[in-house]
Each structure stands twice: as C-alpha cells, then as structure tokens.
Amino acid sequence: MSIFEQINRLFPLWAILFALVAAWQPEWFTGFAGQIKLLLAIIMFAMGLTLSRYDFLNVIRAPLPVAVGVVMQFSVMPLAALAVSWMLDLDAALTTGMVLVGATAGGTASNVVTWLAGGHVALSVSMTLTSTLVSVAATPLLTLLLVGESVDVPTGGMFLSIAQLVIAPIIVGVVIHHFLGYQLRRIEPMLATLAMAAIVVIIAIVVGLNAQRLATLGPLVALAVILHNAIGLVGGYSIGRLCGFDKRVARTLAIEVGMQNSGLAVTLANQFFSATAALPGALFSIWHNVSGSLLAGYWKRRSLDTDDTSAKKQPSTP
Secondary structure (H helix, E strand, O other): OOHHHHHHHOHHHHHHHHHHHHHHOOHHHHOOHHHHHHHHHHHHHHHHHOOOHHHHHHHHHOHHHHHHHHHHHOOHHHHHHHHHHHHOOOOHHHHHHHHHHHOOOEOOHHHHHHHHHOOOHHHHHHHHHHHHHHHHHHHHHHHHHHHOOOOOOOHHHHHHHHHHHHHHHHHHHHHHHHHHHHHHHOOHHHHHHHHHHHHHHHHHHHHHHOOOOHHHHHHHHHHHHHHHHHHHHHHHHHHHHHOOOOHHHHHHHHHHHHOEOHHHHHHHHHHHOOHHHHHHHHHHHHHHHHHHHHHHHHHHOOOOOOOOOOOOOOOOOO
C-alpha cells in the first residue's frame, strides 16, 4: 500500500482534526473563504481524471440499479433533510443547508467506501456520475420546491454555478483521461489525496466561519446530520433489498444514498445563502466519512450472500 493510500484511509481522522483546529484558530482558515469554489472545482476535476468512457457505458448496460439509486438520491435524502429539520425545529438558514445537502449528488468518497465495504465499485461510480449530472437541474429545483417559501432561492444562479463547478471540471478531466488514462492510473491514489485535501480544507473554512456559532448550533446540527445520514444509509439498503437486489448491490445503494456531495452543498450555501447555511454541509462532510468508514469495516467482516434466495431478481450490474 502506497503512502497516499495510507493517507486516504485516514480521511475521517483528517476531517475531524482540521475541523477541531479551525474551531480553535478560525482565523487560520477564514481568509480562504473565497477559495471554496476553486477547491470544489479541484475535487470534481480530480474525479473526472479517474473516469473513462467505459464508466458512462456502464450506466447504459445496467440502468435499473443506477436508476433506483438516483431516484432514492433525489427523493429520500431531500425529504429526510426537511423532515429532520422540522422535527428539530431548525431555523430557515440551517433548514436550507440541510436541504442543500439532501438535494446534492452522491459524494466522491462513496466510491472508496464502497470498495472498502465489499460493494460494487463500478455501480458506485456509475451512480455517482449519473447523480452528479442530474444534480445540475435537480439540486436547484428541489431546493426551490422544499424551502422556496421561507428563503429566496436563486435557481438560475445555482444552475449556472453547478454547471461551472461540477460539470465543466469533470468533462475536462474525462477528456484528459481519454488521452492519458494509462499514466493517470498510476497516480490515482495521489488524485484521491488531492481531492481529500480539498474537502478537508473546505470543512475547515466553514467551521472557522461558524466558530462563534458552534457552541450553540453545533450539537443540534450534529444531531440533525447524524439522523439524516442514518436515514440515507438504512433507506438505501432497505429499498435496495425490497427491489430484489443482492446484498452487494444493496450495500452500494446504501453508501451512495447516504453519502452526499456535501462539498457542493457547502459551496452553494456559502455562495447563495449564508455561512450558517453552510454549517450542515461541513458537519455532514465529517460525519458521513466517519459513519461510512465504520459501516464499511463492519460489512467487510461479514460475508456476502450474493446467491440469496430471498432476492426476487438479480439485475445485471456493470
């Protein structure tokens, strides 16, 4: 295992460590608030560098599990975010931040966690790719639908921002991968480290911007984030099994639905709403990597019954 792979496996530790440092010395990070958009573009570009045309073909070859996963992504998670916000009586800014987390695509770290959990990595990549493309329209529209009555949602600006920050960097990365795929495969762990570092810095910036509010808002938002993430993980696995998918596919659905692109949620909240609205995304970035890693470790120790006779149907997967 390379040094970069060892660093990447400690992702949750780095996220927690930098968040604590930012809460202790917020001024070390708040000056970089204007760089959040650039950092997200770097994450998406690094993701694009790992994708090939075959990843796109996988979506066409096995559309059913991908379609089920994407539908859950943009139904279970945004609705769960709104329900948890109502249950905990969060204010408008925090509710907006929760809905933004729920309405974004699957997180890039989900592919690594799927691999660690013994899930279907090709399916995970296909779902992340598809949900990311769908998010260009789904994220602004869902945000408008769910919180548009309480806050002003700049739908047009969000469309343009997601296209610039997500789609464009991915396309550039895929084009480069087409010509330099062999060379890039040798440095994929390094690319993952770059993306991880960018996510960790985004978390630190948002925590720093909210340092004064953490004492009062932190515990409540943390509870909301934990509940939201748990609903995604449990719902993804349960619905996957109810659809008749085998355990390997169900594990993948759980991780894809439960782990969000919270970096995008943070960026959009910081750009169009407020630093407070970005707090749920920052805490989600920390927690979903911790919970995902713990779940992956648990599942890795349990055997996969891919011939489960209780499954109603076994869809072909990429």
